[in-house]
Amino acid sequence: MANGRVASGTPDACPDAHQSVKICIDASEPGTATPKNQDAVQFFPTPSGEQVRAASDGSAAAANAAGRAAKEGDDVSLYGTPKEELGPGGGGGLSEAKASFMRNQLEALFQPSDNKLAMKLFGSKKALMKERIRQKAAGHWIIHPCSNFRFYWDLCMLLLLVANLIVLPVAISFFNDDLSIRWIAFNCLSDTIFLLDIVVNFRTGIMHQDNSEQVILDPKLIAHHYIRTWFFLDLISSIPLDYIFLIFIQDYSDSFQLLHAGRALRILRFAKMLSLLRLLRLSRLVRYVSQWEEVYFLNMASVFMKIFNLICMMLLVGHWSGCLQFLVPMLQGFPSNSWVAINELETKYWFEQYSWALFKAMSHMLCIGYGRFPPQSLTDMWLTLLSMISGATCYALFLGHTTNLIQSLDSSRRQYREKLKQVEEYMAYRKLPRDLRQGITDYFEHRYQGKFFDEEAILGELSERLREDVINYNCRSLVASVPFFANADPNFVNDVVTKLKYEVFQPGDIIIKEGTLGTKMYFIQEGIVDIVMSNGEVATSLSDGSYFGEICLLTNARRVASVRAETYCNLFSLSVEHFNAVLDVYPVMRRTMESIAAERLNKIGKNPDIVCQREDLRVDLSTVTALLRSAQAAHNDDDEDDEDGGDSGDAKGGGRAQGGNRRKYSNLLGVHRSREGGGATTIPRPKSESCFHRMFDLASGAAAQTALPRSGTFYESLTGMGSQGNLQED
Known part of the structure; x- marks a missing residue:
């Protein structure tokens, strides 16, 4: 903004200065008055208090000095850069800037906006920007069908069409004063707007029929397409043929008395018939309504x-x-x-x-x-x-x-009834016994609960992220109720639940039969199952949050017990292929499941050693056993050192205990590796405290089998460090 300068404080420069304080501001030098007929109006900063006092005292010199001081302090902007100052042609430049601004705003209205139709056609913001560049290159006055201007224009046309299609028939049929001023004004205004709509249609892009993502912006192609489709119908419904006919007849009549003659009555009736051509605007209403449905009702049911x-x-x-x-x-x-x-x-x-x-x-x-x-x-x-x-x-x-709407409102329930009807026809065709039929019907009712849909196909059509989100949400109650998942790695839980399959069992169903080869393990979401031994005794019962069937998957052996459903059970099964694929990625979780499997085998009176038959587990157990032996020897050496050192170590003890234990662990692991010839056998780092303790329970079992006594102090330190995640190779 240009700097303001204060004019002379005399009454000639500022009229009525003795009545009120008035500062005349001009772009000229100080001491000159602003001409009264000056066309350009300049806006400048508000004068300071010194300027006002100088002007009120009538001191021109003081006012000019104050103005120069204000100018010197105002030449620099807030950011320390010189301010721009309007030149002699500043008024013209401002007008050009305003005109350019208005032109840019109008062109922006013609460009595609990020509405639902545009995002549906182009898919991304980047593609939309490319379309804007292409639209601008087509011409300044080409209107994009996805632009804001077209939206508001269609809205106005829609309202005007509804009003015309309602008012016109009433006025033509029940009113005889068709030549009243109000009626003529309404018709002329409507006809003018509809004629403008024809012009707008000649400048509006067209969506290509074969490729909806390509919008035709060539004016010649737009005009050719519009003339071949709706132009003549729109033109006939927009031209006031009735008024043109009356004007033509009036030119050949000497006076308005012709209107009261019998021939004039027939002419007016014919004019009424011509005015009915405006009802052809119904075609525009249908077009605009269909466009609005496509753009702004994409998420609404089309049947509604x-x-x-x-x-x-x-x-x-x-x-x-x-x-x-x-x-x-x-x-x-x-x-x-x-x-x-x-x-x-x-x-x-x-x-x-x-x-x-x-x-x-x-x-x-x-x-x-x-x-x-x-x-x-x-x-x-x-x-x-x-x-x-x-x-x-x-x-x-x-x-x-309406029939289609009723059917589409609950399509899954309709599909369920159709599926159940097919099942009933199948059971009748196969002549199944009544009890078996009732069991099948009860299974369908509990499994699908009145709704039938292909969940696997639906999830298969989703993206990977959405599919995982849906599965995690469906299995949220299972994850919350299974303690095994509560302390596990979240990535492990996610990999497991995305591979689960939902299954339903009725009371009395044998889920697992003893002696068979296992291909699945199960997680219980809802229900109670009994672990049944070969003699028919119930060893234990499992309920919500438990899992079973993992033993044969870990050992590649046959089922060691039968599992029977006591109530309706909603289970999630994990196949052996998915089971091994997940546990190969998370070996620590395999060790944890193996320790739990050994405990369960011991509880039902089976030999827990069958879990330890795998080669990789035997290697791990031998590693732990060797470490425990070395730990025992190191502990004995430490006891001898402590006897030599007396009580002097107690003063430092607590601060160096953890570091010494970590060094001992690393040294023991190095000694064991050197004994094994530099092998790469390691103990996996536990992911949780419970997992760590279960792993060391296996080590304790191995130590007991080799008659290795538990080293109290060092063993407890080793366990504590493992629970804190500190047991790892340096």
Whole structure:
């Protein structure tokens, strides 16, 4: 902004300065007055207090000095850079800037915006920016169909079309003063806007039929397409042919007295018929409504919109039919056998006439009667027949769309009933016994609970992230109830639950049979199962959050016990292929499951050593055994050193205990590796305290088998360090 300069404080420079303080600000040098006829208006900073006092005292020199001081302090902006100052042509530059700004804003309205239709067509912001560049290169006045301008224009046209299609039939049928000022103004305004709509359509891009992502922006192609489709229909419905006809007839008449003659009455009736051409604007209404459905109702059920549109169309057809029921007798001069004359409605108020006409038309369309009187004339009979045909057509369409809507509202329940019907026909064809049929029916009711859908196919069509989110949400109660998952690595839990399969068992079903080869393990979401021994005794029961069937998957052996469902059980199964694939990635979790499997085998009286038959587990146990032996030897050496050192080590003890134990662990591991020839055998780092303790329980078992005594102090330190995640190779 340019700097302000204070003019002379004399009354000539600032009129009425003795009455009030007035500062005249101009872009010229100090001491000059602002001409009264100056066209350009400049805005400058508010004068300081010193300037105001100088002007009020009438001291021009003081005012000029204060102005120069303000200028010197105001030449630098807030950021320390010189301020721009308008030159002699500043006013013209400002006007050009405003014009450029308005032009840019108008062009921005024509460019595609990030609405639902644009994002559906182009898919991303980057593609949308490329489309904006392409639209700008096509020309400054090409309107993109996804632009904000087109949105607001379509909205205005939609409202105007609805008003025209409702008001025009009433005015043509029930009013004789078609040449009133208000009616002529309404028609002329509407016709002008619809003619402008034709111009807008010539400059609006077209979505390609074969490739919806490609929008045609070439003006020649747009014009060619519009002329071949809707141009002539839009033109006929927009031109005021009735007024043109009346003006043409008036030019050949000497006076307005012609309007009161018999020929003039026929001319006016013909003009009314011409005004009915405006009702062809219904085609525009259908187009605009379909465009709005596509752009702004993408997430809404299409059947709902079809039914809503059909209801509105049926009401509009009934409205038109009622107006037509009255218009035809009026054009005939209300014959004595017409329904209007029979009901004595010729001179009634227009709303009463419209009400009886609408009642008659809706009675025909809904096939509930003929109104107050049946048709008496041939004209009334044909009008009644036309109303019945239109009403029957609308009724059939409405009934069909409503039926589709009811079916689509609960498609999964309908599919369930169809599937259950197929099952019943299958059971009847195979002549299954009644008890078996009842069991199958109960299974379907509990498994699908009245809704049938292909969940695997639905999840398969989702992206990987969405599929994992859905599965994790469905299995949230399982993960929360299984203690094994509570302390496990979240990545391990995610890998497991994404491979689970939902299964349902009825009371009494044998889920696992002893002696068979196992291909699955199970997690219990809801229900109770019994572990049954070969002699029929129930060893234990498992409920929500437990899992079973993992022993044979770990050992590649046969099932060691049977599992029977006591109640309806909702289980998740994990196949042996997925089981091994997950545990190969997380070996620590394999060790944890092996320790739990050994405990379960011991609980039901089976040999827990079958879990230790795998080669990799025997290697791990030998490593732990060797470490424990070395730990025992190192502990004995430490005891001898402590006896030599006396009590001097106690003063330092606590601070160096953890570091010494860690060094001992590393040294022991190095000694063991050197004994084994530099092998790469390691103890996996535990992921949780419970996992660590279970792993060392195996080590304790190995130590007991080799008659190795537990080294109290060092063993406890080793266990504590492991629970804190400190047991790892340096």
